[in-house]
Amino acid sequence: MQYEKSYQIMHMEKPVATVSLAGKAEIINEKFMPYDLYLEEDYSDNDIDIRINNLNNFYHWCASRVLSLDRKYAKEILNSIGAVQAVTDRDRAEIALSYHCVSLTDVFWVKKGREHISFSQINLYDNTLGNAFVEISLRGRQMTVTNQELAAPDLSTKGCFPKAWIRDDKGFRLLKDGGEDAVRRELLASEICQCFDVPQVRYQETEFEGEKVTESSLITSKEYSMVSKFAFDVYACNHDLDTVSICKKIDPVTYYGMNILDYLTGNTDRHPENWGFLIDNRTNTYISLYPVMDFNQCFQAYNDLEGANCLTVLPERMSQRQAALEAVRQIGLRQIREMDMGKFRGMEKEAEMFRKRLLELKR
Structure with a gap:
């Protein structure tokens, strides 16, 4: 060649x-x-x-x-x-x-x-990495970036909300905007998730130019990579494998735990590029699912106990409630502490639905 x-x-x-x-x-x-x-x-x-x-x-x-x-x-x-x-x-x-x-x-x-x-x-x-690119990503500002390497990390970050990676002495951090409501949803959902023993990315509140944004840490490295479920399906199709069966076999806690957390937080955004596999770079083999992440579209379809259709069980059809109940049967509820209901301040309807959904799973 x-x-x-x-x-x-x-x-x-x-x-x-x-x-x-x-x-x-x-x-x-x-x-x-x-x-x-x-x-x-x-x-x-x-x-x-x-x-x-x-x-x-x-x-x-x-x-x-x-x-x-x-x-x-x-x-x-x-x-x-x-x-x-x-x-x-x-x-x-x-x-x-x-x-x-x-x-x-x-x-x-x-x-x-x-x-x-x-x-x-x-x-x-x-x-x-230069922090110059952060302002473009989060606020849409125009500026000239002469070093194309500065653009690369942001251009390869999936999602529809404004976001940018920055690096400081604490390592890489992902800042996500999207408006006050999206930021609050992600922070509240993360508080709920931390009450359960399920591998997850934790989101904290920080500020960028005086406005609230969420902050999380990078989970990849030169040792470990991420492959989305969407990308893994290509591999599975070409090797006659079933992706969901592999998830249940190699990492039932994260797979079923994801369905529990999505039900409790009303997360309707668990599409195939929003979850997937952790890869050992030494061998390029999948070893587990990566921690559950991305909660800024939570508390949707949150008006009843059933919730939306569960996207992680496709092609099987199941509501989020049904998927969460099945998950509890498989791994237990895995609750490690009670939720501080004061975090729901100003969201009383959501607080009541969270109580009902949690009680449904405890039954």
Whole structure:
């Protein structure tokens, strides 16, 4: 393969695959391939369909490492790094490729053919991030960012609420805005969740420019990565596996605990990119689910005991109440302390529904 006309997909310092601009793929280390990237080697050397699929899959994977364009302030962020208003996978892939597709969710990245650059030079865990990009992400301000590495961590953060990673002497912290109501919902839901012995990301209140935002810590590192359920489904489909069955087998406490917490907090936003697997980077194998996170759309569908449809049991259909009751049967309620009901101040209806739902599970 002509490496000067190709991209090389890397796992830290390890090459795992190469894709030429003509769509020809070479799998170098299949064990360390990204879970959500499927490439096929063209042994006939002229199978157009295989090559087109390889290019489409590659560009889609790169594009998935850029923020969604419905994200608030997305256009401002793209303008600030001199990028186009990307719509297609190819356009979005070019943005991610401009900073080597680095991310704070895993240790994969991309380099051109024989480009002389290493993971140690560009990875976001070791190399300095500038706080300049925080203002763009949280407030939508225009500014010129000359170092494209500054943009990378924010562009690879999923979700529709304004957010940004910052790094200080305490390590990485994620700041999330979205308005006073969203911030309060996330803080209150996190208080509820901390009353239960389930692995979870904890959210605290902090300020940015005098306004309240939530703050949480980074759970990934050079040792551990995240793979969303959505991404893992690609791997499962290509290996004849059932994702939900694997969740129940390797980490029943987090899986069932997630359904309990989502029911108690009325979280209707547990879509397939909002939960998933923790990966051991030494072997690129899944070892557990990652801690339950993202609670800023809680207390929705919170007017009755049944709740919304549970999204984590699909394709099976089950309400959040049914899923939570099943979870309690499997792992118990796992409550470790009582909730301070004073935290519900000004949200009396939500407080009453929380009491009813908790009592339903205790029965």
